[in-house]
Amino acid sequence: MEPECGLALSARKVEYLKFILKTGGTVRTNEIASAFSVDPSTITKTLAEITAAGYITHIPYHGVCLTDSGKHHAEFLVKRHRILSLMLARNGLSSQEACREAERFESHVSKKAIDRICHFMGHPRQGVCGEITHDDGCLVGNQMDRALS
Amino acid sequence: MEPECGLALSARKVEYLKFILKTGGTVRTNEIASAFSVDPSTITKTLAEITAAGYITHIPYHGVCLTDSGKHHAEFLVKRHRILSLMLARNGLSSQEACREAERFESHVSKKAIDRICHFMGHPRQGVCGEITHDDGCLVGNQMDRALS
DNA sequence: TAAAAAATTGGATTGAACCCAAATTATGGT
DNA sequence: ACCATAATTTGGGTTCAATCCAATTTTTTA
Numbered sequence: 001m002e003p004e005c006g007l008a009l010s011a012r013k014v015e016y017l018k019f020i021l022k023t024g025g026t027v028r029t030n031e032i033a034s035a036f037s038v039d040p041s042t043i044t045k046t047l048a049e050i051t052a053a054g055y056i057t058h059i060p061y062h063g064v065c066l067t068d069s070g071k072h073h074a075e076f077l078v079k080r081h082r083i084l085s086l087m088l089a090r091n092g093l094s095s096q097e098a099c100r101e102a103e104r105f106e107s108h109v110s111k112k113a114i115d116r117i118c119h120f121m122g123h124p125r126q127g128v129c130g131e132i133t134h135d136d137g138c139l140v141g142n143q144m145d146r147a148l149s
Numbered sequence: 150m151e152p153e154c155g156l157a158l159s160a161r162k163v164e165y166l167k168f169i170l171k172t173g174g175t176v177r178t179n180e181i182a183s184a185f186s187v188d189p190s191t192i193t194k195t196l197a198e199i200t201a202a203g204y205i206t207h208i209p210y211h212g213v214c215l216t217d218s219g220k221h222h223a224e225f226l227v228k229r230h231r232i233l234s235l236m237l238a239r240n241g242l243s244s245q246e247a248c249r250e251a252e253r254f255e256s257h258v259s260k261k262a263i264d265r266i267c268h269f270m271g272h273p274r275q276g277v278c279g280e281i282t283h284d285d286g287c288l289v290g291n292q293m294d295r296a297l298s
Numbered sequence: 299t300a301a302a303a304a305a306t307t308g309g310a311t312t313g314a315a316c317c318c319a320a321a322t323t324a325t326g327g328t
Numbered sequence: 329a330c331c332a333t334a335a336t337t338t339g340g341g342t343t344c345a346a347t348c349c350a351a352t353t354t355t356t357t358a
Contacts, residue, residue, distance in 0.1 A: 010314065012315070038315085038317095039316070040337085041317075041336080044336065044337055045338095061323050061335075087240055088266070092265040092268060093262060093266070097261075104156075106254075109250065116242050120240050121240070159346085178306085187346085189306085190349080194307095195345090195347095209305075210304075210306075210354055
């Protein structure tokens with residue numbers, strides 16, 4: 001329950017990691033820096049922390065790419081964003097508002113909560129800002145539903 | 150849209166302010182300090198900041214009480230917590246989980262989002278951790294619905 | 299009224315996120 | 329191959345929120 005609760009990364013790091021997943025392959029410091037209008041040196045430092053957390057591999061002066069664990073986690077981060085956006089959109093917010101709002105607080109929502117909401121919603125495949133994928137380890141359908149209850 | 154967006158206070162200050170409302174009347178530094186297991190000097194300092202924000206009046210060595218604006222805002226904070234808890238509970242979380250989860254991220258959810266969710270839910274009176282009150286300024290029912298659309 | 303309890307002040311720390319200037323590394327054009 | 333330029337990293341600092349501790353001040357109470 002405590003391990004893998006999904007709250008390990010700060011809001012900022014979550015955005016950076018999602019960006020790295022979205023961009024794909026090897027991502028350069030400058031790409032991230034300009035995407036977020038932040039000084040490259042800030043990115044270098046934050047990248048070092050995400051590396052320490054085991055989510056990315058950093059080859060100095062070249063760029064970063066996701067580790068297996070990082071890819072898995074980044075996919076969770078995207079799913080979390082989309083599940084929360086969808087929930088908000090299904091509760092009165094426009095797609096755009098839902099997306100913007102979710103971005104603000106998603107880093108504080110646990111994996112367990114997301115799993116429950118996702119299950120409750122019937123594992124929707126279409127979110128308001130992209131597809132939602134459901135490949136939680138080896139557990140699918142009934143198996144996951146049982147594990148969750 | 151920017152003013153009164155409900156994101157002015159940090160998570161910690163939100164908890165302190167809700168506690169002050171819940172306790173009622175004049176609240177002493179020690180009450181807050183022991184409720185949150187934090188050093189009293191920390192509370193004194195944080196109280197100074199909440200005072201600067203205009204939400205409480207601090208009489209040194211005696212305690213704090215809510216200003217009108219503070220009471221109004223604290224009531225919004227409670228409503229926000231309860232609307233979010235209710236939404237989570239209606240989306241697969243147990244009451245307890247919903248409440249705990251909401252506490253983690255509620256400080257990052259805007260007033261506008263809460264208004265929309267609340268409207269969408271039909272202004273529910275009963276949450277999973279207490280009553281929900283709806284006296285948003287002078288706007289009620291149709292008026293508020295119109296203002297929101 | 300003096301001791302005890304409560305609160306405040308002053309000084310410091312920690313962690314996250316950020317910037318700037320200087321040094322280092324990589325790269326493209328000739 | 330070589331050097332100018334671009335990209336990146338390092339080192340040094342700042343700010344802000346939240347926290348603690350020790351010392352002082354104020355209030356309460358026995």
